Amino acid sequence: MTMDEKGYRLDDLDRRIIYALMREGRATATSIAENTNVSGATVRNRIDKLEDLGIITGYQAHIDFETAGGKLRNLYLCNVSVPEREALAHEARAIPGVINVRSLMTGRRNLHVLAIGESTKDLQRISRSLSKLGIEIEDEDLLEDELFDPYEPFNPDDRPRTPALNDFIDLTGNAKILTVNIAAKAPITGMSLEEANRTGILDEDTLVIAIERDNQEIMPHGDTVIQSDDIVTLLSRHRTDARAFEAFQVPPPEETTS
Structure with a gap:
């Protein structure tokens, strides 16, 4: 995780957005969303938040002044x-x-x-x-020339990550706090937390502790319905991350036999 001077903790979605904008300042929220597993609206809300916090301070065109008039x-x-x-x-x-x-x-x-x-x-x-x-x-x-590159540690392709996983914190007692993006066709999408627990989509080793929706924080209750593009923080005691957030991902396609 990354903490800025104002105490805001950058998660993986923030880093992906910043990296994309450093590569191309004209990148649209829709184009960024295609590679971040969230909607364009979620990306726009995050960009607005990063701008309000002063983390993104502006966008600048890189001009070849020699070509543009021999300056x-x-x-x-x-x-x-x-x-x-x-x-x-x-x-x-x-x-x-x-x-x-x-x-x-x-x-x-x-x-x-x-x-x-x-x-x-x-x-x-x-x-x-x-x-x-x-x-x-x-x-x-x-000055003859300048070369610009985005900040590589924010590159989502620079390190292997499970697509739905945003960030995590290791706790004592084999527990972790994970932050995941909810896929549209995930098993839990459209379910209340009470229904997900009752049907076994969520088990006793997975507890939803916070939900971010449209840039708003939601305190989860039994009747809270999980929606596509929600960013969910959960407490997991599973041995593997894959087991912890399998309810929040699109299930892999079943193999067919001929």
């Missing part, structure tokens, strides 16, 4: 005092032509300024503007 990109490596770093970063960002400012925590060259110029004369203007702010330019160079 020059220049990277300025600058030194600023730590107490003034944040204020100077905002002032540098306001200079016409500056498109990106990065602040580094420690060391020299702790402010990187990326700017676009029509010509070398235009880049010299930006250099003078930075110097007037009291920003020391230690080095600068024309």
Whole structure:
């Protein structure tokens, strides 16, 4: 699991969504849903939540400025005092032509300024503007190319996972807390928890303890009906995860004999 500074715990669905958006910022909720075992509405709700929490802060097009009019990109490596770093970063960002400012925590060259110029004369203007702010330019160079990749640990194909499993926590006493997405044709879909227990779909070693539906948390009761695309948190004492969430997955097709 991943915990952000606000205390929100990223689950596997969050990571899959973030990875997809890092690969393609224009990816639709429907296209992301095709590979996440949930509906487009669930993906849209999660994206809204990640944006509200400040985890997803925006979407940016990557532009080849040389192709788009022969413009020059220049990277300025600058030194600023730590107490003034944040204020100077905002002032540098306001200079016409500056498109990106990065602040580094420690060391020299702790402010990187990326700017676009029509010509070398235009880049010299930006250099003078930075110097007037009291920003020391230690080095600068024309930027030839940039390569972008999504954060690989969020790649759902980078590690084998059971499709319905979102996340888990190991507890003492051979117990686990699992989070699973409910498939449309899962055995439990459309059943109340009381009915699922009575018919043996859920056994005594599996307890549903929370349900997320349309970005709302639901406290489960006996008459609570499990729906497709619900994200269910359960307490399991089964030896294997596969046994724990077999009620929530689409059963494998039966083999036919000729």
